[in-house]
């Protein structure tokens with residue numbers, strides 16, 4: 015990974031809320047950097063403080079203390095106009111601009127450059143067209159935004175942030191409420207925009223599966239450990255994902271990059287599988303049915319299962335009696351009685 019320009023940097027930043035003289039600190043002494051050309055996903059449990067952090071980076075609320083620099087200059091010294099040329103913000107709440115066409119809404123993103131009543135110059139129009147194509151929504155340019163699906167509306171809001179021509183884009187849960195195809199499309203799009211358009215993109219998400227695949231870096235935010243930042247695979251392989259949801263009934267499955275319920279099987283079984291895929295899904299079925307899988311040994315203290323294909327499953331009990339099954343349905347019916 016090339017070392018690129020730091021777009022935003024925080025040193026010892028505290029975030030939270032002030033009401034009169036009352037201060038509620040959500041996190042203190044956070045340290046982080048976002049770099050040009052990288053997609054970063056901010057992950058954390060409900061209430062961990064993701065939106066609070068995003069709003070602080072967007073200057074929608076002040077940091078309680080610490081140093082926050084945007085392109086080398088303190089964020090607090092930016093005027094509103096300068097900020098809107100530097101930070102594009104995409105929130106989840108449904109846009110109120112249902113009466114505008116997609117083209118008109120995206121063109122509004124040029125306001126920081128043209129002024130409120132500013133006419134679009136040829137180059138502005140070209141940028142709007144470029145952004146509509148970049149997010150794959152150009153065919154809907156003349157539709158009203160009220161007529162779009164949630165995923166299409168998200169793409170429009172991303173296009174609007176793109177025409178702002180900001181080096182930094184912040185998105186709060188851009189894939190919330192989207193189906194799996196739209197989630198993958200949006201995440202792939204954001205990854206492409208980060209790398210091709212050299213943006214620094216930070217998004218919060220609960221969509222961990224996609225984040226682990228497409229995010230260059232992760233920011234893991236927890237009440238217990240604050241903010242842990244790093245390249246996705248470094249954090250995964252240093253077992254940092256376990257700290258994200260410190261709950262005894264939940265474990266992070268390192269091999270498959272998913273969170274699963276902790277296995278509480280009281281029954282033991284030896285498992286021998288032809289390959290890793292068969293092993294994974296056989297363990298899945300056995301765990302769900304109260305079995306803990308043991309590595310094969312010479313000792314025969316527990317029943318044994320040997321799987322060569324989903325149609326070729328051999329079960330041997332502790333008395334060496336063998337049964338052959340041709341599906342998981344048959345197998346599970348049998349072991350449920352044991």
Ligand SMILES: Nc1ncnc2c1ncn2[C@@H]1O[C@H](COP(=O)(O)OP(=O)(O)OP(=O)(O)O)[C@@H](O)[C@H]1O
Nearest residue numbers: 031038040058059060061062063064065066067218
């Ligand atoms: N306006 C506010 N005033 C005071 N406290 C607030 C305010 N908004 C949020 N909080 C508190 O800040 C904490 C973090 O909330 P935040 O919305 O940042 O979490 P989050 O990680 O985005 O959660 P979620 O995943 O549920 O959206 C919560 O305890 C919440 O109650």
